[in-house]
Amino acid sequence: MLDKNDLDSFIPIVLCAGFGTRLKPLTNFIPKVVCPIINKPVAFLSIEIFLKAGFKKVHCNTHYLAKEVQQEIIEAAKYFGYDPNQIIFWHEEDILETGGGIARIYHEITKNENDNIGKDAIVVSGDIAADFPLENMINKWKNKNSDDWALMCTHDTDNIRKDATWVSHNNNYVLGFGSNFKPNENAIAKVFTTHQIISKDLLNIVEVEKKSSIEIYYKKIFLLGKNILNYSYPKESYWFDIGTPQTYLECIEFFEKKLKKDHSIDIYNGNVINYCFIKPDSLKKYIESRNDEINNHKINSKKILIGFRDRIKDNKILALKEINNDSENFYIIF
Numbered sequence: 001m002l003d004k005n006d007l008d009s010f011i012p013i014v015l016c017a018g019f020g021t022r023l024k025p026l027t028n029f030i031p032k033v034v035c036p037i038i039n040k041p042v043a044f045l046s047i048e049i050f051l052k053a054g055f056k057k058v059h060c061n062t063h064y065l066a067k068e069v070q071q072e073i074i075e076a077a078k079y080f081g082y083d084p085n086q087i088i089f090w091h092e093e094d095i096l097e098t099g100g101g102i103a104r105i106y107h108e109i110t111k112n113e114n115d116n117i118g119k120d121a122i123v124v125s126g127d128i129a130a131d132f133p134l135e136n137m138i139n140k141w142k143n144k145n146s147d148d149w150a151l152m153c154t155h156d157t158d159n160i161r162k163d164a165t166w167v168s169h170n171n172n173y174v175l176g177f178g179s180n181f182k183p184n185e186n187a188i189a190k191v192f193t194t195h196q197i198i199s200k201d202l203l204n205i206v207e208v209e210k211k212s213s214i215e216i217y218y219k220k221i222f223l224l225g226k227n228i229l230n231y232s233y234p235k236e237s238y239w240f241d242i243g244t245p246q247t248y249l250e251c252i253e254f255f256e257k258k259l260k261k262d263h264s265i266d267i268y269n270g271n272v273i274n275y276c277f278i279k280p281d282s283l284k285k286y287i288e289s290r291n292d293e294i295n296n297h298k299i300n301s302k303k304i305l306i307g308f309r310d311r312i313k314d315n316k317i318l319a320l321k322e323i324n325n326d327s328e329n330f331y332i333i334f
Contacts, residue, residue, distance in 0.1 A: 002053045006138050010197070011119050012050040013105055015075075016126040017063035017092055022244050026306070026330045029283040031065040032124035034072035035242060036274040036306065038255045038265055042242055043069075043126030044076040050122075051082050053134055059109070060126065061101040063092045068280050073130045073279035098214040099206070100127075106203045118200060125194035129251050130239040132195045135233070140231050141197050149226040150218065151197040154190035155233035164189040167230045167246050174228035177215055193233050202226075245329035249304055266307070268333060269299050273307040279334070287334065290318055299331060307333045 020032025027035075034041035040048075043060070050058045062069050070089050090105050102123055110117050120141070124132060132153065141151050152174050154165050165174045167185045175187050183189070198217065206217060221228055233239060240251035256272045259265050260286040266273040299305070299317070320330040 002055075002135060002138065007054050007056075008053075009119055010138070011059065011106065011109065011121045012057075013053050013059045013102060013121055013123045014043055014050070014126045015098060015101060015123065015194075016048050016060045016069050017095055017101055018125075018127060019064045020127065020243070023242075023248065026304070029068075029280050029286065030276060030306065031069045031072075032242070034069055034276070035248065036276050037109055037129055037242075037251060038259055038272065039275050040080075041072045041276075042129050042251075044073055044080075045129050046081070046120075046124045046126060046132070047073065047077075047087060048082070049132065049134055051086060051296075057086055057088055059088045059090060059105050059320075061090045061096070061105060063095040065280075066091050068278075069189075071278050072276060074111055075146075079277065096208065099217050101149050102198065102210050102214070103203065104208045106309040107208060119202060120200050121198045123194075123196050123198060126238065127243065128194050128241055129255075129289050130193065130195070131237050132193065132239075133234055136234075137195065137197060137231055140229065143169075144229060145227070147226050148229050149199045149202045149224075151229040151231055152218075153193040153195035153231045153233050155193055155239060157189060157191045160189040161191065163192075165192045166171045166190070171230055171232050174218070174221075174230050177218065190230075190232075193239055197232075228303060245304060249302060249329075252304065253302070268305060268307075271299055271331075273305050273333060275307050275309055277309055279308045279310065283332070287318055287332070303331050304329060305331050305333055 016033040023032055033043040037045065047058050073087060074084040077087060094099060096104055102121060104260060106121055137151060137153065152165065153189060154167055162179050164178065166181050166183055167174050167190050169186045169188060202217060202221060218228060224233055238254060240247060242248040242251050252274060256265060296313035316334055318332045319328040320332060
């Protein structure tokens, strides 16, 4: 639990508007940010960290399959004993992307609620499963200089990616981004974990714009001669980007090992069942249309198995296939 001064200094935001294209066909029905990890929507893992820390409100933007996102997160909050009214949803008719989504939420709540004026924003992506070091991030931020306008969490990488975040050799500051950055012996390539703190100084001068990436914000900081602090993500803390079937499965397997000793998981044919709360209407129609392909066959290898808390006991199985793709990464059990 954070102390009152810390809680009163920040606006927590969990980004939930993405499309999850690489997880199709699953994300045709279940939005990526509420894809289940054993028994919780992935975005709820981050929301819960904020709620456990004592924040009275957590803000989430939505766009793609917004109804399904909101329903799953609300049901998860109720199921795990939280007040769902503490989670505030901000729907985007036209997707604003990361930068625009953050700016919209910040400007709206500071305009309407005087007690939020002067707060910085703590932002995480809803499609990341991580026990991010919230208190440590805040402690580093409290010791910042006046020219430090943001803080980014980064973790080590063995491979230099095109979207690398370059940090100083002493790990104190972010120096640049991507392939356009010209590294030197004082720069280290790392991966941005999406956990960040953005100062009110920056948020007060950025406008709400469509297709506004967070990278534009950070480049603006450099143009103004300001700094971006780096916080090195703890090696002992887990972190998964569930953006592909492979990394999603790796995340599930990590939690399966973690929770198996508590006997809090269900297994079917050697695969852990990951539970959603509500079966989307679009998925019900899809299942009906594929009735001839539903069976009780065994799954011969590790796959992502999605179930629903209201499922019947027949344990019928349907493989989700992408058009023109015979690979089966996702199975629905109902």
